[in-house]
Amino acid sequence: MKNDKYQGLHIFAISFILCYISILGACTPAQNSNNFAAEDSTASEAIRKINAEITQKPDNPELYYRKARIYYNELKAEQAYSNIENALHLDSLNAIYHFHKGEILFALNKTKLSSKSFEKAVALNPDFYDAYIKLGELYLIVKEHKKSLACFSKAQEINPAEAKPYFYKGMNFKEVRDTANAIISFQRATEIDNSYFEPHLQLALLFAAKKDKLALQYFNAALKLNEFNPDALYARGLYLQEQGKFDEAVKDYRTLLSVNKDDYRAHYNIGFINFLNKKYPKAIENFSQTIMIYPEYTQAYYMRGLCHEAVGKQQEALNNYDYALQLDSTYIKAIEGKKRVGK
Template sequence: MKAKLFFSLLALIGITALSACGDGAGDNAEGGTPEMGQTGNPTIDGLTQAISANSGNPDLYVKRGDVFYENRGYDEAIRDYTKAIQLDTTQPVYYHKLADAYLDYFKSRQALEILKSAAQRFPEDIPTLLKLSEYHLILMQYEESMKTIDRVLKIDPQNAEAYFMFGMNFEERKDTVRAINSYQEAVELDASIIGGWVNLGQLYAGLGDPLALRYFDNATRIAPNNITALHSKADYLTATNDLEGAVALYRRIITIDPQYDDAYFNSGLLYLDMDSLSKAEQQFDLAVKVSPTHIRAYYFRGLSRELQGKPAEAVSDYEQALRMAPDYEQAQERLNGLKEAG
């Protein structure tokens, strides 16, 4: 659970409650954070200047809040989103952004209360209700999550995302049959819900049913550039011993996102299984170049080098892994073995 502190807002959130929730946001109508001066971020500094010239425009605060949020400036983002709500209480998306900032700031209870208040203010707004249901799910409040989904279906009985959320709830509660039924209903109503296809594939895979591949195929056919779908299918192919097929999918992922380090790392593991040691080493090398803190990639690059008869290079990799993770027992054992042999 992300946060233990329970934060209670008014049932229908008001300006005073929002100000307290935002740690003083809005006290300064000229931009909210005068003490910061120039931040060094040209986008933020430009928006601050625009706010100084037009302090009654809520969209400017939202835009600046978005930049702060993207850069993990959660206090500043919360202040800006709160100020935007003070200026215009009629925009549900402002509440969504504020809740997301609290959630990512490890204040999930506050985030939930923001959404509960938004759902009271906008009782017919389906995106708000779906988001509230999702947050209840995050906090493992399954009954509340499902009650909120029922509210959505009363407004729109054919809402595919509501059925998807039902599936998520049932899956979390280990009710596989009802989870499958819910996901199937979701994708029948809207085939573009890729998460539904992927989750169906994973559930059928867990049951040992080869029908799983059909669902993964549907996901990657409908969304050929969706990395989650491609990675999930690669995991399935790996589990069913189609290693070449899995490697091909990881190559495809890399063409979409060359910075996706897990594609290199997992390819390396597959090449190790196929005894293609030089290819494995190359993939682990790419993984650490993309992600220099990928501890296991250093270990497995060392292992692939050791197996190729490159002890000095392997020692260097094991030592690097141990510098980052001193309790990495496998790396220590391999290192000790090489030193004893040398």
Template sequence: MSKLERSCFYILLSLSLSATACNGHGGNTKEEDAILKKPPFAALTDSLNGDAGDKAGIYFRRGDLLSRNDLHELAANDYKKAWELRPDEITGLRFASTLSIISRPQEAIRLLEDCRKKFPNNTGFSNMLGDLYLQVGQTKQALQLYNDMLHADSTDFEAWYEKGLLQEKTLDTTGALASLRKAYTLQPVNTYALELAYIYALTRNAEAIDLCNEVLGKDSTHELIDPLFIKGIYYAGIGEGKQAIAQFDSCIRRDWKFTDAYREKGIVLFHQGKYAEALEVFQMTIKVSNTYADGYFWIGRCYEATGHKEEATLFYQRALALDKDFTEARERIQRLK
């Protein structure tokens, strides 16, 4: 997939899905027709109703215009017509992206599987298909897809990277490290280096420090935060609390709103038994973001550790209110009853 095509896909994928509720699948035809007869769509609609020669191209252009106006259901209809008239690569990509936006991933998957057969040299379809397999929980199919891509081209660094992320998600740490290392060797960019370093940090491997220092060495503006944060994770993992806190403080100096750095610093202090200091740090997290569930949870942990059960329960409840899936907060509430 070209950088332009991949950018288009992720921009489309990140658009608000609110249009879906307004333009449900199989919406009112009269209402749809009324929209298409109004500006800015009217001119293209008139062309389609007339003797226009390139109807596929007009459907495609109207689909793009509808998409830019968040009318994704209508856009999908136009992309479908364009695809049926002229099944080319860009139409396939745009049609599949739009199907994903309007929560029809299985249709998008079937389309992309067809596109892969029609256009085997276009890796864009494979990349998008892998993303959709993951979206619907088909991890085995995604892994097989990446293996097929790498069998066809072992230098495809994007496939190595995506495979590594999938292996990390499925807790195949050894496989993830191997795949991400291969991706970084082929394309030594910061994104790959930091993903690799993060896994090394979690596994207490000192290569995390080397990779982070390598990235920091190229940071002439001294603005990067992630390498410092990862170094902090590594030092915390091996019990070097002082060095860990130094790294988290460096993160905070570069971005005082970086809540995760406060949290990790506070956790180090908490495990050192410095509950009062930890509490002050955790309180900063909810000052920075009053919807940060982890901050409320760890304030609760500090209160629980110091015997203030009512206060602890209150903060656990606040954490759970912000994140309904916060299992540990729910368990601690039950335990304190």
């Protein structure tokens, strides 16, 4: 009897422990972290509102997903991550949750883990267009071009009326120096969506590199869509400069400087044009402004020295050639400049 009695107590104790463990295991994320006061005391109104909803429905994964989205949009990736994990704890087969987890991980610079989340999203939903786009972009960034192209091809199958997959296929082809296919892809993107700025700019850059007059047509189209885009303004200015259309080039550079007064490239190129036109004092001012913005720009010191040399200021020329050589001791033009000024 004594043994039976203790055996019963033993069984009861085991049952109690198992029950307690099962209760702990069944705890929802909200029950384990329901102390919202521990969160940022400066939480937004949107976060406070969603916290109130979670208090009422702690087992609802959609609420944690929504909270993760809010934090993500507030650029609080760490908080977003903990909440998307809560959502996935409650619903691990939701492709959208895995997709957003991938976005958050990417924001946290965890690209490998990010790709795994996007891969999980498309595994759960093989027609998930946005997930293929994100995964393709990520593969493009890490230069896995075959995988990237495969993702964008799949996105094209899902939604052939979208321009974005063609644009990104073009970027892949451009990176592997397949210019012909890059042009075809970018042109197809503009045919689908003529208001899509990026493929117009890429076509302009590719045709400019080929010294094809079509470049100007695409630059103009790009700037019609985004008239103050710094990259397009600089690139068109450079193209016009190389074509000898200096006044038009300077106009683009000055427009660029109205957008960003510290764009050293524009200051330098205006200086170079002034140098070619033998406007040496103006060129010196331009190169000095370039150096003020970008003190490590070797060529700017050399060009400023060349301007001083052109107006007979030998010592100033020498000083600038010396500065250039301090930055790059093998800079041949500066070495030759020092020889010319006789020191």
